[in-house]
Amino acid sequence: MTTPTEVRSAVLAVLADIGLEVGSLTDDTRFRDELDVDSTELVEISVAVERRLGVTISSSDFVELDTVGDLVRLVSS
Amino acid sequence: MTSIVITGIGAVTPAGMGLEPLWDQVLSGRSCVRRIDRFDPGRYLCEVAGQADQFIAADWLPPRLIKRTDRFTHLAMAAAGAAIEHARLDIGPGGVPADRVGVMVGNVLGGWEFAERELRDLWMSGPREVSPYQATAWFPAAPQGNICIWHGIRGRARTFVCDRASGAVAVLHAAETVRRGQADVVIAGGTEQPLSPYAWLCCETGGFLARSGSRQPDATYRPFDRGHAGTVVGEGSVFLVLERLEHAARRGASILAELRGWAMSTDGYQPYYTVEPRGDTLGRTICRALDAASCPLAELGGVLADGSGVPREDAAEVAALQAALNGGHRTTPVTAAKAATGHLLGAGPVADLAVIVGALARGLLPPTANLAEPAPGFDLDFVRDFPRPIPGGAPVLSVSRGLGGVNVCLVVGPAGDTDADAVFATRRKEKT
Numbered sequence: 469m470t471t472p473t474e475v476r477s478a479v480l481a482v483l484a485d486i487g488l489e490v491g492s493l494t495d496d497t498r499f500r501d502e503l504d505v506d507s508t509e510l511v512e513i514s515v516a517v518e519r520r521l522g523v524t525i526s527s528s529d530f531v532e533l534d535t536v537g538d539l540v541r542l543v544s545s
Numbered sequence: 546m547t548s549i550v551i552t553g554i555g556a557v558t559p560a561g562m563g564l565e566p567l568w569d570q571v572l573s574g575r576s577c578v579r580r581i582d583r584f585d586p587g588r589y590l591c592e593v594a595g596q597a598d599q600f601i602a603a604d605w606l607p608p609r610l611i612k613r614t615d616r617f618t619h620l621a622m623a624a625a626g627a628a629i630e631h632a633r634l635d636i637g638p639g640g641v642p643a644d645r646v647g648v649m650v651g652n653v654l655g656g657w658e659f660a661e662r663e664l665r666d667l668w669m670s671g672p673r674e675v676s677p678y679q680a681t682a683w684f685p686a687a688p689q690g691n692i693c694i695w696h697g698i699r700g701r702a703r704t705f706v707c708d709r710a711s712g713a714v715a716v717l718h719a720a721e722t723v724r725r726g727q728a729d730v731v732i733a734g735g736t737e738q739p740l741s742p743y744a745w746l747c748c749e750t751g752g753f754l755a756r757s758g759s760r761q762p763d764a765t766y767r768p769f770d771r772g773h774a775g776t777v778v779g780e781g782s783v784f785l786v787l788e789r790l791e792h793a794a795r796r797g798a799s800i801l802a803e804l805r806g807w808a809m810s811t812d813g814y815q816p817y818y819t820v821e822p823r824g825d826t827l828g829r830t831i832c833r834a835l836d837a838a839s840c841p842l843a844e845l846g847g848v849l850a851d852g853s854g855v856p857r858e859d860a861a862e863v864a865a866l867q868a869a870l871n872g873g874h875r876t877t878p879v880t881a882a883k884a885a886t887g888h889l890l891g892a893g894p895v896a897d898l899a900v901i902v903g904a905l906a907r908g909l910l911p912p913t914a915n916l917a918e919p920a921p922g923f924d925l926d927f928v929r930d931f932p933r934p935i936p937g938g939a940p941v942l943s944v945s946r947g948l949g950g951v952n953v954c955l956v957v958g959p960a961g962d963t964d965a966d967a968v969f970a971t972r973r974k975e976k977t
Contacts, residue, residue: 487609508613511677 470521472544479540482516495537507531517543549720550960552798553632553786554899554968555624555734559595559779559886563627565969567783567896568903571885572932574912576763578777578887583740591754593762594740595779595887613678614691615656620782621688621736622695624892628732629696631970632786632798637697641796647701647728648692649719651711651735652685652891657744659683688736688782700728708947709753709776709853711735712783713894717807717953719787729792734784735892748778751948752818753855766888767915768852768881769859769923776853779887783895790960799967800960802902805940806838812950820858820950824865827952831869831942834954838940842870845877846939847910847928849897851946852881853888856920862944863923870925880928884914894945894953901941901957906965908935 470478484490488503499505505513514530517523523543533539556563559577560570570577578593586592602611602619605626611619625648629636637643659676660683666674681687686704693702701722705714712735719733739748748754755775757765766777793800810830812821821827835845848870851862870877882900883889889896904910909932916929935941940958 487607487612508677508681509609515673515677 472540475521475544476540478520479517479536479543482513482520485516486512493536495535495540497536498534499536513539547724548790549723549787549804550790550793550800551785551802551804551902552788552793552800553628553634554783554801554902555627555629555631556781556783556896556899557597557600557620557624558781558783558889558896559597561599564899564903567886567899568907568969571882571900571911572909574914574930576766576885576914578766578779579762581740584742586745589745590749590756591777593757593765593777595777595781595889596740597779597781613682614687615659615682615738617652617656617736617738618682618688618691620738620780621650621734621784622691624734624736624782625692625732625784628734628784628786634730634786641730643697643699645700645729646698647719647722647731648689648698649702649715649722649731649733650689650704651713651715651895652688652704652706653708653711653737654739654744654747654890655685656683656687656738658738658741661741661743692732698732707951709888709890709893710945710947710951710953711891713943713945713953713955714809714951716785716787716895716898716955717809720804720807723787723789730786730788732784733787734782735889735895736782737890737892738780739778739890740780753853754778755854764915766854766884768850768854768884768913769863769919769927770916771918771920773854773856773859773920775855777887779889781886781889781892781896783889783892783899785895785898799964801968802905803958803960804955805840805958806834806836806956808833808837808954810952812952814950817949820861820946822857822861824861824868826950827862827865827944827946828868830952831865831944831954834942834956838956838958840940840956842877844939846935846941847878847880847933848942848944849901850879850881851944852883852913853946854884858946859920859923862946863925866925875924875926877926878910878928878933879925880910881913882911894943897943897945898955898957901943902968904935904941905957905959906968908937909933910935910941
């Protein structure tokens with residue numbers, strides 16, 4: 469079982485890997501509006517999180533992701 | 546008639562970054578073609594190419610953009626950005642309105658370095674291993690889209706895929722777009738990155754590549770020479786900024802040269818991978834372009850020929866020039882620039898236009914690299930070994946050709962008091 473804290477640091481590591489500045493990220497940071505992440509990059513993020521944590525994220529779920537916290541909660545559930 | 550002028554040039558070529566190294570390379574009469582080291586070329590007929598090794602994408606573009614695009618887009622974004630900088634063009638509020646700026650791009654192959662890797666992963670490991678960026682990284686219009694997004698350009702944008710004439714068609718369409726008032730400024734150019742195995746195979750089966758081992762890479766591409774045996778290609782991107790003279794003057798831009806006239810045609814000859822052997826259609830197109838430029842033969846300063854080095858294409862081009870120059874062919878100097886860097890395919894004709902702008906600024910027509918002895922019957926006044934002076938004010942004709950005889954002829958002249966320093970000035974774009 470992965471704890472939410474572990475999930476959160478894994479998600480941040482993924483976001484850092486793809487070139488985002490993670491130092492100032494909070495759970496409320498919005499992918500599209502604040503990080504300029506588009507739907508294609510969101511696919512890249514989702515696949516990378518799946519690989520790192522061995523989970524499966526359905527495409528209908530990740531297209532609705534709005535914030536970093538949404539992603540952490542989705543993977544933790 | 547509205548005057549169309551060139552106010553910016555950006556070039557990334559095997560000769561280096563900017564117009565100056567490209568001009569110096571061409572003027573030297575030597576070629577920087579070398580053995581390919583991006584992949585193992587040993588299993589291909591042609592093992593040599595022009596490599597733009599000085600271009601490091603990370604120096605110009607942020608990592609999040611690099612990872613989602615192919616190198617042919619990186620080259621284009623660097624060259625287009627440099628052209629915009631050179632022209633001191635501000636786009637958007639306070640500058641030229643974004644919907645009055647256009648982008649026209651010529652490309653032949655698309656982004657195969659990226660695509661080959663992803664398709665290998667698709668077949669070896671399955672669909673989930675394919676980058677989500679594959680679809681948008683590969684296609685030939687990717688550079689156009691990324692240039693528009695990066696610079697906030699919202700005007701007319703097009704990509705032309707017409708074999709080796711693609712870049713010339715892009716510039717011609719840009720000039721007509723400006724002349725018709727459909728845009729105030731157009732960023733027009735071409736880009737190509739053929740140095741990946743599948744793209745290289747396409748060039749090989751296209752039938753225009755020189756067969757070569759690696760013994761003398763820089764002597765392989767020999768336009769009009771009796772040893773001509775095909776084209777050597779290279780990677781690179783060259784962009785120009787085009788606008789109406791009054792528009793350029795109003796915003797205080799330096800006028801580098803004037804695009805005086807142009808014409809385009811297709812041989813419609815069969816089989817489709819050849820060209821009309823006697824060059825009749827090309828000859829008429831040259832005349833139409835000179836007419837459009839109001840340039841009598843006697844005033845033409847010279848010709849920058851296509852010079853593909855494919856024997857049948859060289860022969861057809863020489864026949865066309867002999868007919869069009871109407872006996873004046875013994876006194877009108879003819880040269881070719883592409884052997885100095887390799888033919889940059891989609892960017893090749895635009896590199897030629899940039900070389901012409903350099904030639905007009907320096908008043909010199911460069912010699913043709915590797916043209917030691919013209920093939921029998923090639924009765925033209927070729928510029929060999931040493932540059933030739935261009936009479937002041939005389940325009941130069943550019944000829945560009947693609948598979949099946951796509952012909953584009955453009956006439957470029959100096960713009961009155963062109964300042965040579967302004968032509969060669971490069972302001973390096975800061976990393977963003």
